[in-house]
Amino acid sequence: MPKGQFNDLLWFLAVAEERSFTRAAAKLGIAQSTLSHTIKRLETQMGIRLLTRTTRNVVPTEAGERLRQTLAPRVEEIEAEIALLTELRDKPAGTIRITLSDHALQSYVWPKLRPVLLEYPAIKLELNIDNGFRNIVEEGFDAGVRLGESVEKDMIAVRIGPDWRLVAVASPGYLKMHPAPGHPEELIGHNCINHRHLRAGGLYAWEFEKDGQDLRVRVDGQLAFNSSHAMIDAALNGYGIAYIPEDTVVQHIAAGDLVQILDDWSPFFAGYFIYYPSRRQNLPAFRVIVDALRYAG
Template identity: 55%
Template sequence: MPRANANDLIAFITIARERSFTKAAVKLAVSQSALSHTLRALEERLGVQLLTRTTRNVTPTAAGERLLAVIGPRFDEIDAEIESLGELRDKPAGPVRLTATEHAAETVLLPAVARLLPDYPDINVEVVIDYGLTDIVTERFDAGVRDGEQIAKDMVAVRIGPDLRMAVVGSSSYFADRPAPRTPHDLAEHVCINLRLPTQGGLYAWEFEKGGRAVNVRVEGQLIFNSPPVMVKAALSGLGLAYVLEDQVGPHLRSGQLVRVLDDWCPPFPGYHLYYTSRRQPTPAFRVLLEALRYRGG
């Protein structure tokens, strides 16, 4: 295929994946007008419309979806093979792009890359903070990090951290005139700080388990956040009970600023895993990072 045709297809793939001429133009380092001209020329050459354009978004037509599904993975394979040529270097090199929650990035990713990168100066790691269940294939990430219970079954998953536990906490001032809850159902009598889920937009139901019995409770309160660290600060201010990861409040529990309740209803659950698709050949840089992250117990 002539180079011009290959470039036209790359332009189409980028627009279709970004759902935007503006974002695609930035990614390809070309002007929007040049990109529009390229796409029109490709559609005229093929004799079919590939994209539907509105003032708000850009979406592939049926023909565009078909073309994207066929050629998109092929170009991804070419990119991966070119990146894999790094195996011929003395040391792996190139970019690794990951998506993770802020907590996973701080507690697992950052310590690992801090140990790794000084020995591999040609590896670049990008971490995008995201609390949603990101489609790493569509968004072109090398991998994602989530806890073991959230990972789709068709993904390769590698454990990179120890078990995690949740904790229900409130300030000593909050409990000054309130009895501590003894069961999850007692939370109905308390002011709680809610978490809004990024994926569905709903409020997170607090999950508990004891003796094999699982209980989900929808709590009430005046505050709703989409970030656990802010929930901790609100709890420290006496504004209600927060349900967060245990290690996010460890120092506050030890200092007595926060009081933990319902401890026996919060068992450990599978910790963070790195997940990636088996359909894409991992680059040498990714394999080095994977080994640095792999959890070995202890």
């Protein structure tokens, strides 16, 4: 490999992943013209076009995509090994990226990690809220948080919270105008506040269970959100029935601002787990995060 070509490959990888010379140049801290010239030189040296440039974006060619897939995991391994050198420092350091839902963040992750960041100021934390499922390896995350039933088998998984359930709630004002349903199928006639969930392929079908009978109900209504907090606000303001994690509305129920319905139909779900590839577990900063989140039972 000619001297300096390794850097050229790293710059190519940045463009291929960002799909933009502008974003890649900003990420690398170099001029866009310098980056463009370097990629052209690399393509000339290799004798093959690696990127297709359009007016709107940059897309790897077949050869470019093959090179990206070859480079990415090896660069990640090098970065992981370099990060291990932080063990020589007094305290763990580095950036940890985690993808998770808003409920997992607010109820389990952020409350436990607040004191950690004060104790370890050299640890940087990026928490990406996404209610869909992300490929953490391909998308550059160190870990993800999901319900136990949804974690891939090839990942290491550590429980971070107890089992929990969704509960159906509505405001007293809404129930005064619309009598509470006694059975999940009666939700069809109600204005329900939907939850857009990528895993469900769109709108989440509400899951119920009683006496061994599993039931899924596709509800309809005026509103749909991908945030449980917005759903709670809509329910509090009388827009309909919401199906919400119980811990997020227990205070509203106790205060009488929301009324719980269909309680005997609300099943428990396996609690949240943080999951990650095996090579992440040896990074000092990552071990601090996992240990802080670990559920003691």
